[in-house]
Amino acid sequence: MTVLPKPTSGALNISPPGILERVHEWVTTVDHKKLGMLYIFSGLFFFLIGGIEAGVIRWQLASAANDVAGPVTYNQMFTMHGTTMVFLVGMPVLLGFGNYLVPLMIGTRDMAFPRLNAWGFWVFLFGGLLLYFSFIGSAGLFGTAGAPDVGWFAYSPLTSRTFNRGNNVDYWILGILVSGFGSMATGINLVVTILCLRCKGMTLMRMPIMVWSMLVTGFLVMIALPVLTAAQVMLLFDRFLGAHFFNPQLDGSALLWQHLFWFFGHPEVYILIIPAFGFISEIVPVFSRKVIFGYTMMVIALVWIAFQSMSVWAHHMFAVGLPPSLNAFFAASTFLIAIPTGIKVFNWLGTIWGGRLIFHTPMLYAMGFIAMFVIGGLTGIMLATVPFDWDVSDSYFVVGHFHYVLFGGTMFAVFAAVFYWFPKMTGKMLSERLGKWQFWILLIGMNLTFGPMHISGILGMPRRIYTYAPDRGLEIWNLLSSIGYLVQFVAIVLFAYNLISSLRNGRKAGDDPWNAWTLEWATTSPPKDWNFNPLPAVKSRRPLWDAKHPEDPDYDYE
Amino acid sequence: MTQAVAHQASHDHAHEEHRLSKGKVGMSCLIITESFFFMAFIVAYLYYVVILQVDDGGPTPTELFYLDWLVYGASICLFSSSATVVFAANALARGAHDKFRSWLFITIVLGGLFIAATVVEWADMIGNKGMWMDTSSLGTCYFSLVGFHAFHVCVGLTGLTLCLLFSFMGKLPSFQAERFEVLSWYWHFVDTIWIFVFITVYILRVY
Numbered sequence: 169m170t171v172l173p174k175p176t177s178g179a180l181n182i183s184p185p186g187i188l189e190r191v192h193e194w195v196t197t198v199d200h201k202k203l204g205m206l207y208i209f210s211g212l213f214f215f216l217i218g219g220i221e222a223g224v225i226r227w228q229l230a231s232a233a234n235d236v237a238g239p240v241t242y243n244q245m246f247t248m249h250g251t252t253m254v255f256l257v258g259m260p261v262l263l264g265f266g267n268y269l270v271p272l273m274i275g276t277r278d279m280a281f282p283r284l285n286a287w288g289f290w291v292f293l294f295g296g297l298l299l300y301f302s303f304i305g306s307a308g309l310f311g312t313a314g315a316p317d318v319g320w321f322a323y324s325p326l327t328s329r330t331f332n333r334g335n336n337v338d339y340w341i342l343g344i345l346v347s348g349f350g351s352m353a354t355g356i357n358l359v360v361t362i363l364c365l366r367c368k369g370m371t372l373m374r375m376p377i378m379v380w381s382m383l384v385t386g387f388l389v390m391i392a393l394p395v396l397t398a399a400q401v402m403l404l405f406d407r408f409l410g411a412h413f414f415n416p417q418l419d420g421s422a423l424l425w426q427h428l429f430w431f432f433g434h435p436e437v438y439i440l441i442i443p444a445f446g447f448i449s450e451i452v453p454v455f456s457r458k459v460i461f462g463y464t465m466m467v468i469a470l471v472w473i474a475f476q477s478m479s480v481w482a483h484h485m486f487a488v489g490l491p492p493s494l495n496a497f498f499a500a501s502t503f504l505i506a507i508p509t510g511i512k513v514f515n516w517l518g519t520i521w522g523g524r525l526i527f528h529t530p531m532l533y534a535m536g537f538i539a540m541f542v543i544g545g546l547t548g549i550m551l552a553t554v555p556f557d558w559d560v561s562d563s564y565f566v567v568g569h570f571h572y573v574l575f576g577g578t579m580f581a582v583f584a585a586v587f588y589w590f591p592k593m594t595g596k597m598l599s600e601r602l603g604k605w606q607f608w609i610l611l612i613g614m615n616l617t618f619g620p621m622h623i624s625g626i627l628g629m630p631r632r633i634y635t636y637a638p639d640r641g642l643e644i645w646n647l648l649s650s651i652g653y654l655v656q657f658v659a660i661v662l663f664a665y666n667l668i669s670s671l672r673n674g675r676k677a678g679d680d681p682w683n684a685w686t687l688e689w690a691t692t693s694p695p696k697d698w699n700f701n702p703l704p705a706v707k708s709r710r711p712l713w714d715a716k717h718p719e720d721p722d723y724d725y726e
Numbered sequence: 727m728t729q730a731v732a733h734q735a736s737h738d739h740a741h742e743e744h745r746l747s748k749g750k751v752g753m754s755c756l757i758i759t760e761s762f763f764f765m766a767f768i769v770a771y772l773y774y775v776v777i778l779q780v781d782d783g784g785p786t787p788t789e790l791f792y793l794d795w796l797v798y799g800a801s802i803c804l805f806s807s808s809a810t811v812v813f814a815a816n817a818l819a820r821g822a823h824d825k826f827r828s829w830l831f832i833t834i835v836l837g838g839l840f841i842a843a844t845v846v847e848w849a850d851m852i853g854n855k856g857m858w859m860d861t862s863s864l865g866t867c868y869f870s871l872v873g874f875h876a877f878h879v880c881v882g883l884t885g886l887t888l889c890l891l892f893s894f895m896g897k898l899p900s901f902q903a904e905r906f907e908v909l910s911w912y913w914h915f916v917d918t919i920w921i922f923v924f925i926t927v928y929i930l931r932v933y
Contacts, residue, residue: 280748356755364746390759398766405870410860412782413770419782419863424773428766 198282199697200271203289205593207264208586210293211257217300218252219660221245223653226617230650232638242634243317247340248299250320254436255344256296258574261582262443263354266382268593270358272688272695273376275367275704280360288353295347302339316340319632321429322403324414324422329407338407341400348393348400355389358382367687368705373467374726376686376709377460380467381446384474385439391478392435399428426488430481438477440574441541442470444581445512448534451588452516454684455531456523459722462515463709469508469515476505486554487561495554502552509545513538528682529603533584536611540576544569547622562632565625571618583610583663590670591677595693598674602666610659616652620645685710749908757915760878764919767874768926771867776930784862787931790855797928800843801920804879807836808917811886811910819903823893830890833913837883844876868927875916875923882913 185193194202224245228237237245267285271278279285302315316336318326327337362383366375375383403425405411412418414425453460460466482490482498490498516538525531547569551557560566583606590598624645629636636642680689689712691699708714708722774780775787791797814829848869851857857865889906892898898906 280752352759356752356759359755360748360752363751364748390755391762394759394763395766398763402766402770402870405859405866409858411866411870412774412860412863413866419774419780420866421773421778424770428769 198278198286200267200279200282200285201593201695201699203285204264204266204268206289207260207267207292210289210296211259211261211264214252214256214260214296216660216664218249218257219657221249221252223657225249226650226653228634229636229646231647232636232643234635237634239634240314240317243632244315246632247316247319251299251316251340251344252296253574254320254440255347256292256299258440258578259351260292262385262440262578263351263358265447265582265585265589266358266385266443267354269589269688270361270379270382271365272592272691272699273379273686274362274365274370275687275700275706276361276365277699277703279357280364281357284353285357288350288357290350291353292347292350295343295345295350298346299339299343302336302343306335306339321433322425323429324403324420324425325416327403327407328415330415330417338404341404341407345397345400348397351389352393352397355386355393357386359386359390362386367700367703370706373464374706374709376446377449377463377466377470378443378446378686380470381442381449384470385442388435388439388442388474388477392432392439395428396432396436399425399432402428423488426485427481430484431478433484434481435474435477437570437573438473440578442473444537444578445470447581447585447588448516448537449512450686451530451534451584452519454588454682455526455528455534456520457526458519458523459710460515461518461521462511465511466515469511472508473505476501476508480505483552483557486557499552499554503549506545506549513542513545528587529598529600529607530584530588530682532604532607533580533587536607537577537580537584540572540580540611540614544572544574544577547572560625562630563625564621564629564631567631568618568621568625571614571621575614575618580610583607588682589688590667591681592688592691592693592695594671594674595677596670596674597677597681598670599666602662606659606662606666609662610656613652613655613657613659616655617649618652620648620652624649680712685712687711690715747904747908749905750911753908753911757911760915761919764871764874764922767867767871768922771871771926772930774863774867776926779931780863782862784864785855785857787864787927790851790857790864790868791928791932793928793932796843796847797924800840801924803836803839803843804917804920807833807840808914810836811913815903815907815910818898818900818906821900823898823900827890827893830886830893834883834886834890837879837886837913841876841879841883844872871923872927875919878916878919882909882916885909886913 194206197203197206222245224237225242228234228242228245267279299316306314306316314334314336316322316339318332318337318340322337322340325331362375362379366372402411402413406413406415406420412420414420414422416422449460449466480498480502482494483502486495486498516534527535547565551560551566551569587598587603590596624642625631627641627645629642629646636646677693679691679693681693682689687700687704687706688695690704704711706714708726710722714721714723810829810833814826814833817823817825817829851868857868859866859869886909889898889909
């Protein structure tokens, strides 16, 4: 009789990993799910910082002739707020969801280039930290600079050495340049993943709209970001090698910067909204218990928007004094882009129509998204009208418009997505009660903040002005906006509390808490490292519906 | 659930053979991205030098550029290296490693000659003609556009040289031929960009 040797202690280490092991695991990971969560978490962290900067802005503007921040700090705050929200919140959170969801939704085990993926995330993070290092590191030779203070689109010649003698603009350039490399890597990675790694049966026209939106976003990143990189390199040459690109005193052209920046900048706003369209297109059908209305038109509209987003950039430049023919072209092109956007909105309404609606928090946010985005879209059409734009260009009307699109639109979709996919990512449900409170408080707060901005803008309040004189009718609207900020702040605190408390003792989610239809819900919550074993095969757009209803599968109709 | 959705494990492998190549699609994406990067510099050159024809006291393109043996020779070197890199890739796919190394070596020499020509031209521009980025709009546009192209040639050359070293070390077996082909696409891209740079700098406003 043989006696098996007893396992010696240490031969099989099954003790739970310590804090060092866990940190090591997250820092060295190449897993798309961990990187996706890192992206989202870093984005939400920067969202808090950008939100605090917005608080300084609203505090300064709460009353006429106020002096809590002063012009220098104020300029830094609106610059860092805009730059942070666009480059360090919008892009990483949306690309993070893409990172997390795309491989799961198309039925594969990871992104096409996992190490490139990890590189992209860390480059983005350190780019962001480099930008924030400017607060302490940019004093330069003259000791005059703090954070960048030239606005998020950094118009020339304000960015030239003549007007910016410290290194703050250089930090703006390098921070965004570096994080831009990360975004380009992730954009390419998403496109390659979607084109090359779809599971058996997952044809392009069976992909979830979310995956389509990420494919389109990936292409836009590939096309838009390098132009910004090139423009920023030119600006670096101007500042360090004495090049003449953007310096009007040396026969350079400040206008070229505007063209290059907005050739990037307008596709960029679609990079920020198209993934949001994707989230909403996944959430609305599940909580209406219906298939998405007009799948093919939804896809066509996405691709249409992406192409047309490259021919509308000069609507940011109507006030510059372009020739009337150019103004007419860009106005017409901007009006036209309302058509595919309208198609999307009406298809969401068509999905809701006649559905059995379930108003869980993700659905509330999706409804909020549609309403707020339509308001922002309509003021967008107003702004595309050249004569009207001449009146309100660079006023608070514009600020109100793009906050309805980017906050009421993109951020509402992000909240919808967080509530919808948090159970998949963590295995825990977020609190519905807190979520609903947060939704209504945030909806009221955001309308209170950004609604009055349209009025103060029409009354003539320019954006980026650090104070305003009393007795011009601006006080009440600014005060309302500032109160709205506080209301939103309460909602964000509720959200942070909800995240932390639900992570620790939230209700167990199970694999498929929403009774949904796309492949990510076929995995465990959270999914295993290898996602699927064996790899799935699909026959229709709703593989889980087919699995749950073998008597009436979708592929009989598609 | 998982079984119901996933019942095709045995077909996974067969299916993968029909997939698009990650390397080729990825390289195509990188090429699109890089093209838009270069487009910005070409647009800047066209805007200042060809359309606005900025006269800031510096020399005009006609005074500065002419199609001499240096430019022709460099261009011929670069364009023919696109052919030799294809010969190298084909040789590697066939398993003809000696031929692969020979063609790859010729490719690297041709690319190196191009860079040498750029060095000669820049030495003349900077040393004799006193041009640099800060002297005029033309200098700004010329040095940034041609400089970034030369930088990309150097990146390509680094990749090709690494492949040559790997091959000598016996670390580049012919089943890696597709990876080399992907790298050769980058080299073709660098050559293609030169066509646009060549037309922009040496043809427009010169002839």
